[in-house]
Amino acid sequence: MNAPLAPALALFSHLPPGERFHVHARAFSAPLEAVAARVPPGGAVADMGCGHGLLSALLALGDSRRIVHGVDPDPRKIEWARQGPGRLPNVRTEVGTVESLAERLPGHFDAVVVCDVLYLLAVERWPGFLREVRRLLRPGGRLLLKEAEGDRSWKHFKCLAQEVVMVKLLGRTKAGGALGLQPRDAVEAMLRQAHLTPLETVVLGEGYSTPHILYVAEARDVGAASAP
Numbered sequence: 001m002n003a004p005l006a007p008a009l010a011l012f013s014h015l016p017p018g019e020r021f022h023v024h025a026r027a028f029s030a031p032l033e034a035v036a037a038r039v040p041p042g043g044a045v046a047d048m049g050c051g052h053g054l055l056s057a058l059l060a061l062g063d064s065r066r067i068v069h070g071v072d073p074d075p076r077k078i079e080w081a082r083q084g085p086g087r088l089p090n091v092r093t094e095v096g097t098v099e100s101l102a103e104r105l106p107g108h109f110d111a112v113v114v115c116d117v118l119y120l121l122a123v124e125r126w127p128g129f130l131r132e133v134r135r136l137l138r139p140g141g142r143l144l145l146k147e148a149e150g151d152r153s154w155k156h157f158k159c160l161a162q163e164v165v166m167v168k169l170l171g172r173t174k175a176g177g178a179l180g181l182q183p184r185d186a187v188e189a190m191l192r193q194a195h196l197t198p199l200e201t202v203v204l205g206e207g208y209s210t211p212h213i214l215y216v217a218e219a220r221d222v223g224a225a226s227a228p
Helices: 005-010 017-029 032-037 054-062 075-083 098-104 123-136 154-169 184-193 222-226
Strands: 044-048 067-072 091-095 109-115 137-148 196-203 212-219
Touching: 005 017, 005 054, 017 054, 032 054, 032 109, 044 054, 044 098, 054 067, 054 091, 054 109, 067 075, 067 098, 075 091, 098 123, 109 123, 123 137, 123 184, 123 196, 137 154, 137 184, 184 196, 184 212
Parallel strands: 044 067, 044 109, 067 091, 109 137
Antiparallel strands: 137 212, 196 212
16 A cells, blocks of 8 residues: 555545445546546645545645545535545635536636546436536646546446446445446547647556546636637
């Protein structure tokens, strides 16, 4: 176990065994450290769909100058997050959605991180979600979007089967009506439509049984983009 992950997991050591297991499983099944490493230093960072807050913990411990806002619609998970990384001085946690946060804090964030959230939504809701993410960001701010790639590989279908168990059988994750993966060209097109310029697309699936992929995009100045 490397140094960045160990202190983050230690924040959850007092949680009930089932919740600790969930956090540890998340730690070793997704490349959260690789995502955190690409977040620009300092600034205000929103962790949308933060769940128990493991990525929020990595971001906060990795740079004490950051103010990390962990947001999730599940009150149960936010309560666990408050008892874990929420104890850090540079972490804020709240029950909410991307829409509610964008309404309250438009243009407030230097970076927004979204990990394994979009696939839980019907694909027709993805463009709207990304537009709300853009509202959260200041011009030039960064979006780091980690999803599973819809590449129709065995990892693709294994990922969907696993999430059916987690969402529909165990109820560990809340879905918004669909479970689906999209190919990278479709996601990159949605980013551009939301005034988010793709800068980097990183395949992170090596060593994992899920086709992890990370999109790094920059928020364009919407006024400049719409000017004649």
